Amino acid sequence: MPDSSNFLTHEHMPLSAERWRELNMAVVEVARRRLVGRRFLDLYGPLGSGVQSVANDVFAGTERAAIGVLGEEPKPPVRAAGRQMLTIPILYKDFSLYWRDVQTAEQFGTPLDMSAAAGAASFVSDREDDMVFNGVPELGQPGLATVPGRHVLPLGDWTQVGTAITAVSAAIERLVESGFYGPYCLITSPHLHAKLARFVENTGVSELNHLREVCTDGVFRSSVLTKNTAVVVSTGPQNFDLAVAQDFRVAYLGAEQMNHPFRVFECAVLRIKRAQAICTLESKD
DSSP states (O other): OOOGGGGGSOTTOOSOHHHHHHHHHHHHHHHHHHOSGGGTOEEEOOOOTTOOEEEEEEEEOOSOOOOOSSSOOOOOOOEEEEEEEEEOOEEEEEEEEOHHHHHHHHHHOOOOOOHHHHHHHHHHHHHHHHHHHHOBGGGTBOOTTTOTTOEEEEOOOTTSTTHHHHHHHHHHHHHHHTTOOOOEEEEEOHHHHGGGGSBOTTTOOBHHHHHHHHOTTOEEEOTTSOTTEEEEEEOSTTTEEEEEEEEEEEEEOOOBTTBEEEEEEEEEEEEESOGGGEEEEEOOO
16 A cells, blocks of 8 residues: 555655654654643544544433442433534644755754744644634634533632632532533633742642642643633543544645745644533633
């Protein structure tokens, strides 16, 4: 069978196999360090670069499990109550390498500066997180912070010590009442996250450490969230995941005016199966 990865390169590829590997590894390393959504999202895939859509099931039959001696107690099964096909978009950012820099690296064995590739990878990483939290409105795809059916509670004034703990506890209580028992994860804007370093009076423990005790799947910050927004989720693939057709890679676009354009890209989409597993804390300000 032909190599399906050939579309990523070109017969006149300016880099050796080793340099090509280093370039891709540099991109993957930036993505690994920068991505926030993937720190708590389960991944579905990779499905293959040619896959352009994926099914998203909304589940019913989510009541408590039955218990009995004979196993004959009637309980509705977990099943897909609705299904929609989601288009898997391409997230990408291009960068260029100057031909003389490539020649110098190949000719003398000096390191190739990966700064341009790292910059492109950071832009694609931010775009993925934007998709995860804010959705893709032009495709009709919501994010964790925008999906209809999620719980919404007031943020409160996080400048006051203890308010963040109270707000997050209320969000978890709302999720528990809806049948989502964790583990939980908290994601805030950088603005809100900076306020969590303060110590709770008479405890010697910061608000951040208090929250980590109840949000055991992590407390993270993301720059794609608006200033006064926090998201509390009950994690697990039964609630949402990230469907990946093609994970982070670099493609060579062919020489252009002697220089070498490349593209950092991925193909992925967020699948929200139970919006009730999400509670956003929002302020009207």
